Amino acid sequence: xxxxxxxxxxxxxxxxxxxxxxxxxxxxxxxxxxxxxxxxxxxxxxxxxxxxxxxxxxxxxxxxxxxxxxxxxxxxxxxxxxxxxxxxxxxxxxxxxxxxxxxxxxxxxxxxxxxxxxxxxxxxxxxxxxxxxxxxxxxxxxxxxxxxxxxxxxxxxxxxxxxxxxxxxxxxxxxxxxxxxxxxxxxxxxxxxxxxxxxxxxxxxxxxxxxxxxxxxxxxxxxxxxxxxxxxxxxxxxxxxxxxxxxxxxxxxxxxxxxxxxxxxxxxxxxxxxxxxxxxxxxxxxxxxxxxxxxxxxxxxxxxxxxxxxxxxxxxxxxxxxxxxxxxxxxxxxxxxxxxxxxxxxxxxxxxxxxxxxxxxxxxxxxxxxxxxxxxxxxxxxxxxxxxxxxxxxxxxxxxxxxxxxxxxxxxxxxxxxxxxxxxxxxxxxxxxxxxxxxxxxxxxxxxxxxxxxxxxxxxxxxxxxxxxxxxxxxxxxxxxxxxxxxxxxxxxxxxxxxxxxxxxxxxxxxxxxxxxxxxxxxxxxxxxxxxxxxxxxxxxxxxxxxxxxxxxxxxxxxxxxxxxxxxxxxxxxxxxxxxxxxxxxxxxxxxxxxxxxxxxxxxxxxxxxxxxxxxxxxxxxxxxxxxxxxxxxxxx
Numbered sequence: 176x177x178x179x180x181x182x183x184x185x186x187x188x189x190x191x192x193x194x195x196x197x198x199x200x201x202x203x204x205x206x207x208x209x210x211x212x213x214x215x216x217x218x219x220x221x222x223x224x225x226x227x228x229x230x231x232x233x234x235x236x237x238x239x240x241x242x243x244x245x246x247x248x249x250x251x252x253x254x255x256x257x258x259x260x261x262x263x264x265x266x267x268x269x270x271x272x273x274x275x276x277x278x279x280x281x282x283x284x285x286x287x288x289x290x291x292x293x294x295x296x297x298x299x300x301x302x303x304x305x306x307x308x309x310x311x312x313x314x315x316x317x318x319x320x321x322x323x324x325x326x327x328x329x330x331x332x333x334x335x336x337x338x339x340x341x342x343x344x345x346x347x348x349x350x351x352x353x354x355x356x357x358x359x360x361x362x363x364x365x366x367x368x369x370x371x372x373x374x375x376x377x378x379x380x381x382x383x384x385x386x387x388x389x390x391x392x393x394x395x396x397x398x399x400x401x402x403x404x405x406x407x408x409x410x411x412x413x414x415x416x417x418x419x420x421x422x423x424x425x426x427x428x429x430x431x432x433x434x435x436x437x438x439x440x441x442x443x444x445x446x447x448x449x450x451x452x453x454x455x456x457x458x459x460x461x462x463x464x465x466x467x468x469x470x471x472x473x474x475x476x477x478x479x480x481x482x483x484x485x486x487x488x489x490x491x492x493x494x495x496x497x498x499x500x501x502x503x504x505x506x507x508x509x510x511x512x513x514x515x516x517x518x519x520x521x522x523x524x525x526x527x528x529x530x531x532x533x534x535x536x537x538x539x540x541x542x543x544x545x546x547x548x549x550x551x552x553x554x555x556x557x558x559x560x561x562x563x564x565x566x567x568x569x570x571x572x573x574x575x576x577x578x579x580x581x582x583x584x585x586x587x588x589x590x591x592x593x594x595x596x597x598x599x600x601x602x603x604x605x606x607x608x609x610x611x612x613x614x615x616x617x618x619x620x621x622x623x624x625x626x627x628x629x630x631x632x633x634x635x636x637x638x639x640x641x642x643x644x645x646x647x648x649x650x651x652x653x654x655x656x657x658x659x660x661x662x663x664x665x666x667x668x669x670x671x672x673x674x675x676x677x678x679x680x681x682x683x684x685x686x687x688x689x690x691x692x693x694x695x696x697x698x699x700x701x702x703x704x705x706x707x708x709x710x711x712x713x714x715x716x717x718x719x720x721x722x723x724x725x726x727x728x729x730x731x732x733x734x735x736x737x738x739x740x741x742x743x744x745x746x747x748x749x750x751x752x753x754x755x756x757x758x759x760x761x762x763x764x765x766x767x768x769x770x771x772x773x774x775x776x777x778x779x780x781x782x783x784x785x786x787x788x789x790x791x792x793x794x795x796x797x798x799x800x801x802x803x804x805x806x807x808x809x810x811x812x
Contacts, residue, residue, distance in 0.1 A: 207310050209327040212263070212318030216327060221295050221307040221348075231292035231314055235324065236260040239298070239345040239356040243369055244332055251372045253364070254332040255356075257296055257345055263314055263323045290314060295348040296329055303336030307348060339364065339375070361446050378448035379404045379437045390426040394435070405440045408433060410490050412451065415523050430463050431456055432491035463491050464553055468528075469560040471546045476536060483535040485546045485560070488528040492521045494551040499535045499544045506545055506559040509538075516550075613771055614677030615645040617668045621687035622712045624650070631737050632682055635759065642767050645675060649711050661710040669718075678770055680733050681715055683756075691716060691748040719750060728754060735759050735766065 209216035238258040245251035292314050299305035308329055319325075337343055339361040346353035365376035380397040396404050407416035408424070411432050419435075431453050438447040453459055467489045476482050483499055498513040500506035514533050521529045538544050545559035616639050620632050629650060636648040647668050649656070656664045672679070681687075694716050715732075722728035734747075734756040747756070757766040 205308070205332055206330045207327060208330070209312055210325060212315040212320075213312040213325050213327060214315060215313040216310060217312075218308050218310050218329065221309040223307075230264065231290055232261045232263050232294065232325075234259060234294060234347040234350050234352060235262050237296070237345060237347065237352060237354055239343070239354050241356065241358055243364070243367070243373070244330065245369065245372060249372075250374055251369050252332055253334065253337070253339075253358070254330055255298060255334055255337070255343070255345075257298075257329040257331070259294065259296065259310075259327055259329065259347075261294065261325050261327070263316070263319050263325055265316075265319075265323065294327075296345070297348055298331070298334075298337075298343050298345045300336035300338070300341055300343050306335045365446060375446055377439075378446050379439060381406075381435060381437045381448070381450060383435070383452045385426070387426070389423075392424045392426060392429050394422045394424070396437075405438055407436050409436065410434070410523075410527060410529065411492060412449065414529070415527060417527055427462055428490075429453055429456075429459055430490045431459050432463075460552060463489055463493070464550060466490050466528075467493070467548070467550065467557060469546060469548055469557065471560050471562045473540050473562045476534075480536065481538055481540045483538045483540070483544050483546070483562075484532070485535070486530060486532045487516070487548065488524065488526075488530040490528060492516075492529050492531075495553075496549045497533060498547055499538060500547050500559060501542050502545045502559055502561060506547055508547070509544065512538075613643045613645070615647070615668075615671050615675040616677050616770060617665075617672065617679045618646060618648045619679065619681050619711060619715055620649050621682050621684040622690055623684060623686035628682070628684060628737070631759075635682075635735070638763065639767070639770070642771075644770060645671070645677070647671070656711070662714050665711055665714050678733050679715065679718075679731060680735055680770075681712075683734055683736050683751075687712065688748060688751075691750050695748060695750050716750060719754075723750075723753070733757065733766070733769065 205218060207216045207218040237260075240256055240258075241253055242256055243251045244254040290313075291311060293309055293311040295307050295309045297305045297307040308331065310327060310329060312327065314325075337358055339358055341358045343356050343358060344353060345356060361375055364370070364373060370376040382395040382397055384393040384395060386393055394406065406419045408419045409416040410430065412434055414432075414434070416436055432451070433453050434449055434451040436447050436449045467487065469488075470486045472484050474482050474484055485497060487493075487497065493516050495516045496513050497516060499509045501509065512535050514535075516531055519531060519533070521531050524530045535544075535546075543561065545561035547556055547558035548560070549556050618632060618636050618639070621628065624632075632648065632650060636646050636651065639646045649664075652664060659667070669679075671677075690712065694713065719728050719732055722731050732754050734751060734754050735758075736756065737759050738761060747754075755769065757769075759766065
């Protein structure tokens with residue numbers, strides 16, 4: 176069939192005006208349109224990318240272009256049209272002088288004079304494999320014109336890899352002929368009359384409602400699920416767009432140059448719609464004027480001449496004038512230095528404000544020049560804006576620095592006052608000592624631990640922890656004592672003393688003093704105890720005796736009594752004499768200081784060991800106390 180007149184007109188329009196046609200009556204699927212002398216035209220996909228050899232026709236020229244293909248009232252789609260001109264080779268019989276000389280059988284076989292022919296056309300987009308279509312037709316040599324030419328058009332609706340604003344290469348498979356064609360942009364497609372029938376052109380419709388009572392602008396989306404709609408706010412049409420995830424905008428931030436861009440986030444449509452609904456709202460101009468900021472700075476140019484630089488920022492670009500002035504009773508204008516805000520370049524800064532900068536050269540800085548601003552539309556001038564007073568700034572920095580130093584000194588005093596107290600104490604007790612690290616304290620309870628004594632011992636352990644000591648209290652480790660045994664537990668604590676340094680603090684009560692007296696007069700080979708906690712206390716007595724033999728028990732052990740304990744007036748047994756005794760809580764601070772100073776050095780516990788076998792057995796270096804202990808009689812526990 177013949178090429179329609181609208182298609183020929185569309186080709187001419189494409190070639191001459193770079194426009195492209197929109198047809199309401201189009202195609203719903205791929206089709207081919209042939210002109211005389213071609214008939215029986217069909218088109219099929221060709222996956223081989225190489226068409227069959229063709230001795231009947233050759234491709235002379237191709238003209239590809241894009242158009243919108245629509246059918247009835249359905250949605251429109253972008254399709255590729257390839258207008259193709261071919262040259263038909265003459266029939267051999269006609270070259271030999273017609274049909275004279277042929278038999279009647281030759282005349283009866285008409286199919287041989289109208290052979291089948293085919294042309295394979297391919298197109299490819301970037302990063303995609305080529306797609307090809309093979310057009311097959313019958314050539315009627317009897318209808319061929321003297322120019323031996325014919326035309327057909329391919330309409331491809333299902334395009335592979337073709338997107339808006341891309342470039343597509345079109346070529347016949349058995350020819351070096353090729354053409355490039357640009358796919359129209361989405362904006363160009365959506366500017367046509369049929370944009371409502373193109374799915375990619377659908378964007379949310381935004382409506383702004385000004386709520387003066389609530390001092391805000393409400394954003395409403397007509398016929399849309401606003402959860403799928405994204406919005407960004409920008410000042411001026413070419414400004415940076417800032418994401419906005421609320422449905423209201425404070426009225427004080429709305430200006431005539433504010434624009435809103437909306438788009439869908441459902442992954443199917445990518446077009447964005449920009450609108451500036453407040454352009455004609457003159458009442459919002461006040462929001463621009465109230466947010467005008469001007470800064471002025473003195474300086475020197477490259478040739479060391481004085482200059483006065485200024486910077487003005489506002490939500491919107493402004494028209495107006497800037498000029499320098501001398502600040503006297505009023506700021507008197509310096510004639511001949513006015514600069515126009517409309518001239519030059521405005522740039523948007525990181526705070527989304529439009530900024531304009533300028534310089535006044537060869538200004539006498541000795542007269543303290545300032546800057547005045549006149550904005551178009553405002554009834555009054557803005558300013559004067561003067562450079563910061565550098566002398567006043569230096570004095571301000573000095574005052575701030577002194578205040579900071581005083582605050583820092585007070586803070587250091589409160590943080591280090593305990594350190595200072597201990598340092599002074601160490602000076603009065605033999606000179607300077609290292610007190611930057613506190614040692615380990617092993618707090619041992621008496622053998623008769625009642626509720627009152629137990630609470631007092633635990634409270635003392637907590638106080639020591641708060642003072643920064645590493646503390647082990649036998650009452651806090653009963654589960655571990657049951658697992659290891661009381662004596663191995665005490666041994667592990669003494670190893671910790673070897674590592675960190677520190678003291679063993681023994682809590683005395685009436686029963687503890689009696690136990691110490693009994694211990695000095697019993698045969699320690701057969702001592703038996705009634706509880707594991709009494710074992711820990713008894714083991715400590717062995718250690719005290721061993722250290723007394725070496726003359727250093729006072730360096731290892733301290734004794735404490737609680738003022739509430741009625742046994743506080745009892746004299747110490749011989750074994751405990753010579754050890755420092757502290758009355759608590761009246762001598763708490765003295766105890767803490769003694770532990771802090773005495774616990775900074777590391778000591779090695781040597782000269783003793785023990786084992787358990789139905790009682791206690793000690794082995795130390797021979798001394799007079801050991802012989803005395805052997806002469807004592809056993810006192811039951």
